[in-house]
Amino acid sequence: MAVYTDITEDELSAFLADYDVGTLMSYRGIAEGVENSNFMLHTTGGQFILTLYEKRVDRNDLPFFLGLMQHLAERGVSCPLPIARNDGELLGELSGRPAAMISFLEGMWPRKPEPWHCRETGKAIAEMHIAGEGFALTRRNALSVDSWRPLWEKSVGRVGELDAALSGEIPEHLDFLETNWPTSLPTGVIHADAFQDNVFFLENSFSGLIDFYFACNDFLAYDVAILLNAWCFEKDGSYNVTKGMALLAGYQSVRPLSASEIEALPILARGAALRFFLTRLYDWLMTPPGAMVTKKDPIEYLRKLRFHARVKTAAEYGLQG
Structure with a gap:
């Protein structure tokens, strides 16, 4: 907002x-x-x-x-x-x-999410995925893998204002993701932006989801990958496997992930991190001075992107079984 x-x-x-x-x-x-x-x-x-x-x-x-x-x-x-x-x-x-x-939806978003917040968020998104079945309208994800290189090209001329070395690193991530992005995972309506400030809690229980203005049709597991990025990293950039375990358990208590979704999760999480890095980078560089808007640091998602590039299996995120 x-x-x-x-x-x-x-x-x-x-x-x-x-x-x-x-x-x-x-x-x-x-x-x-x-x-x-x-x-x-x-x-x-x-x-x-x-x-x-x-x-x-x-x-x-x-x-x-x-x-x-x-x-x-x-x-x-x-x-x-x-x-x-x-x-x-x-x-x-x-x-x-x-x-x-x-x-108006009563509630507050958690400034310091705990594992139980992550579990309830995973559960809520899974319930949304199931409830979205049968929705008559569709909307393609305008910020999926085919949009990332054009978005990068809009920012690359000024990326030196952040870090000149990125002009070599980001194309390598783009090449990998464009080559390896999944093509046949289960699809449906996803929230695509269920960050902490879009999930409300009231009196220590889940209150509701807000801000559906990135919602679209895409891989359901991509929404899970966005959640891992949004909820399971600490401020120092470290991944909290306890939170990841809780989030994935909450999601799977409602909608179990398929074997193909589990296999694809590291690639999806890497792609989600790149997507948010690129949109944050663009906004960081292009938002006009004086706009009443909170600009978000793209470096946060650069660190997450580098983490996901090293992940081999979904078990490293805390997936059980």
Whole structure:
């Protein structure tokens, strides 16, 4: 979440007139993440999240994102729901941007995740994978392996601002992943961005998943690989196998991984680390000064990428059995 587009109180009040949510009491920007402009709203009807979809989000994808939240909620997944306008539409427009009102989900994301957080997150993502079956809309993963080299090429001219040696190292990872990326693993709807700040807990129990704006159709095990990257490394860059063991056990308690998924997990995890390194690198270099956004350090994912390149089997991640 972030704020790229500012809004005035008059603009917001006029926008809210098309919703049955009461009158505006207060609002503030949410300065986390890198994709859209987000605001916390307090109205006489309750608390809501207002999202303005910025230029990096294709408006044609919005029915998928909003429809997916409805589909998952109907099947028991705890997640926010889009609020319909008075005319029944889920999308409006504010400050020249497509905009949606989303229900507020109680909870907090864990600043210092423990193994039990990892277990519950793995379980929640597996439940989401199963609940996503039958969703009528599809969306290809625009940030999968075929997008990584073009993304690198947009940043390579300035990568010396971070580390000049990367101009030789990153193409080697790209070559390996493009050659060895799996082609026939089980697929479905994945979250693709279930980082700690997108998984909420309340009173020591799982509360829900938020931020489905990277959701897409891809290998289900790729979502697991993203979780390993997001949840199982410590601040010093070391991999915590206890957390990995808990996360994988939680996932497999709902949806056991196939033999082919287990075999592919080191490659998928390496690819996930490269994907987040490249998008963080691009944002680090290209985000304009003064934007109300938290830029995330790409070096964190460079270290993870190097770790995964040394992993031989999924057992090194803590997979049991």
